[in-house]
Amino acid sequence: MRYFVSILAWLLFLPLHGQQKEKDNILLLDATIHVGNGTIIESGFIHILKGRIVETGSSKQRAFLPSDYDTVLKLSGKHVWPGIIALNTTIGLREIDAVRSTLDFNETGELNQNVRSLIAYNTDSKIIPTIRSNGILAVQAVPRGSLIGGTSSVFHTSGWNWEDAVLKTDDGLHLFWPESGTQGKPSDTPRLSESSKIKIQKLEELFTQAAYSKQTHIKLQPIKKVLSGEFVLYVHANKARDITDVIMFAQKHKVSRLVLVGAAESWRVAGMLKKYQVPVVLSSLHRLPSYPDEAADLPFRIPAILKDSGITVALSYNGEMEANVRNLGFIAGTAAAYGVNKEDALQMITLNPAKICGIANDQGSLEPGKAASFLVSAGDILDMRTSRIELMYIEGKKQNLDDLHKQLYRKFRNKYQQN
Numbered sequence: 001m002r003y004f005v006s007i008l009a010w011l012l013f014l015p016l017h018g019q020q021k022e023k024d025n026i027l028l029l030d031a032t033i034h035v036g037n038g039t040i041i042e043s044g045f046i047h048i049l050k051g052r053i054v055e056t057g058s059s060k061q062r063a064f065l066p067s068d069y070d071t072v073l074k075l076s077g078k079h080v081w082p083g084i085i086a087l088n089t090t091i092g093l094r095e096i097d098a099v100r101s102t103l104d105f106n107e108t109g110e111l112n113q114n115v116r117s118l119i120a121y122n123t124d125s126k127i128i129p130t131i132r133s134n135g136i137l138a139v140q141a142v143p144r145g146s147l148i149g150g151t152s153s154v155f156h157t158s159g160w161n162w163e164d165a166v167l168k169t170d171d172g173l174h175l176f177w178p179e180s181g182t183q184g185k186p187s188d189t190p191r192l193s194e195s196s197k198i199k200i201q202k203l204e205e206l207f208t209q210a211a212y213s214k215q216t217h218i219k220l221q222p223i224k225k226v227l228s229g230e231f232v233l234y235v236h237a238n239k240a241r242d243i244t245d246v247i248m249f250a251q252k253h254k255v256s257r258l259v260l261v262g263a264a265e266s267w268r269v270a271g272m273l274k275k276y277q278v279p280v281v282l283s284s285l286h287r288l289p290s291y292p293d294e295a296a297d298l299p300f301r302i303p304a305i306l307k308d309s310g311i312t313v314a315l316s317y318n319g320e321m322e323a324n325v326r327n328l329g330f331i332a333g334t335a336a337a338y339g340v341n342k343e344d345a346l347q348m349i350t351l352n353p354a355k356i357c358g359i360a361n362d363q364g365s366l367e368p369g370k371a372a373s374f375l376v377s378a379g380d381i382l383d384m385r386t387s388r389i390e391l392m393y394i395e396g397k398k399q400n401l402d403d404l405h406k407q408l409y410r411k412f413r414n415k416y417q418q419n
Contacts, residue, residue: 024050024070026396030059031075031376036082036350036365038343046080048372051396055368073376073391081346081381082365083137083373083394085154085353086325087281088234088261088316091128091139092121092155106144110199111206113173113222115150117141121162123155127323129403132157134326135381137373137394138167140357142174142234147199149174151222151231154357156373158394171357172232172259173222175203180241200245207253229256232358234281236261238290240268247276259356261316264290267302270309279312279356285334297338303348304339314353333382345382372396 026048033044033056045062047055047069066072095102104120121141131139136157143150151170159165178196192200210223225231233255235246243266250258260266261281266273273280285299295301306313315332317325328349336345354364362371373394379386392399 024396025068026071026073026372027064027066027069028073028075028080028376029064031078031080033080033366034082034343034346035367036347037367038341038347040343044080046366046372046374048393048396051372053366053368053370053372056366075376077378078390079377079380080366081135081375081377082350083363083375083392084135084328084349084381085138085140085357085359085364086131086136086316086328086349087140087314087353087357088142088283088318089139089325090142090144090318090322091131091157091325092123092125092141093117093143094322095122095125095127105142107150110145110147111202111219112143112145112150113148113206114218115143115145116153116170117143117150118153118166118169119162121153121155121165123159123161123165126404128157129400130323130405131326132392132399133389133401133403133406134387135329135375135377135389135392136326137375137392138359138363139325140171140353145174145176147176147178147202149176152234154359156394158397158399167363168357168359170231171359172234172257173226174234174236174261177235177237177242177246179237180239180245200249203249211253226255226257227253232257232259232356234259234261238262238264238283240265243269244272247272247278251276262318264299264302266311267298267305270306270311273306274310279314279352280306281314281316281353281356282306284317285315285331300334300338303335303345307340307344312352312355313348314356315348327384329381329387330384333380333384336382342382 028046030043033041041058043059045057045059046053090105093105107115138154138156140152140154142152151173153166154168154171155165156167178199180192207223210220211227213220226233237243237246243260259279259281262283263280266280282302287299289298303313317328317331332345332349336342351360351364354360363373366374375389376391378388378390381387392401
């Protein structure tokens with residue numbers, strides 16, 4: 001019995017996976033604070049109590065007594081940033097592409113609106129520490145599919161299990177709009193194939209049925225929540241023709257919370273997106289133009305074009321190698337080099353994603369009342385040449401910055417006796 005009590009006590013006081021126990025009353029002093037809402041505080045301070053930000057301001061206008069705090073971090077010459085939020089990822093759902101049992105992001109069938117990424121999120125993924133150490137503090141785990149993938153949830157990149165890590169449960173439903181094609185030259189007007197027309201007809205019937213049916217069928221509930229405004233409808237579409245069709249579809253079915261994902265040609269219909277107040281989650285900017293006659297740097301300039309049009313923009317990094325989402329900060333750096341103010345570019349990977357997925361009251365910026373989730377770096381986290389993250393906190397808890405890449409680096413450096 002005594003042995004059982006000892007084991008139980010040890011389990012109760014075991015720190016959470018990926019984080020270190022930290023005292024409650026913390027003061028950050030003399031850092032350059034990038035609030036995340038466009039504001040910079042030079043030589044600023046942040047007071048944190050029980051994982052929440054209590055106060056921010058200029059260190060020069062206040063006197064501080066170190067004995068009033070459990071921990072005082074003097075960060076002269078350092079920068080403090082909000083944690084990066086990565087939307088539209090399969091992080092936690094996808095591990096090794098060659099091992100099918102580690103892939104849990106795509107279910108069989110076309111209409112999988114009842115699928116939830118929530119309970120499939122794997123906090124023991126080897127990929128998660130590699131993105132956390134580069135500034136990604138939250139991810140949106142998105143199920144894929146041929147037509148409707150299912151509902152996504154938003155998670156911290158730290159925690160024992162999905163219950164510990166979850167930030168926002170079932171934030172929205174993901175619909176993958178059938179892509180129009182061309183017959184002949186790329187510049188020809190895009191046309192819908194017969195198979196695409198059939199898929200769109202299925203969507204029309206499903207949304208109409210959900211609007212008028214009084215049934216509580218599991219397949220209809222997520223659609224009903226979209227129509228009632230409880231869920232965001234994330235629609236993945238890239239071509240201008242398809243984006244226009246998506247907006248008309250949403251208007252027809254009175255979808256109040258629409259978000260466009262991917263959006264490679266969104267700049268072509270920026271006026272329409274502005275008119276209907278549709279936020280955009282752009283896919284990776286590091287790609288070739290869509291058509292041969294487009295400027296080579298056009299993908300880099302799309303965030304500036306959309307922002308100047310008054311559209312809420314978030315940046316994402318999706319593709320075949322989504323572990324590279326760790327480079328999301330540098331994607332924002334590219335946007336900053338091609339027409340976006342640097343603090344606005346930061347907002348595209350912090351506060352704007354938080355607004356889109358419904359966690360902006362708690363995450364996305366370093367404002368009083370919000371969770372103390374932030375990074376401390378010796379350089380600019382948007383610049384791969386100078387970014388060097390030295391400290392990280394998630395809701396006031398200090399995080400372990402080690403990962404598999406660093407472990408392998410140390411292993412082989414030691415093996416070959418490199419200094």
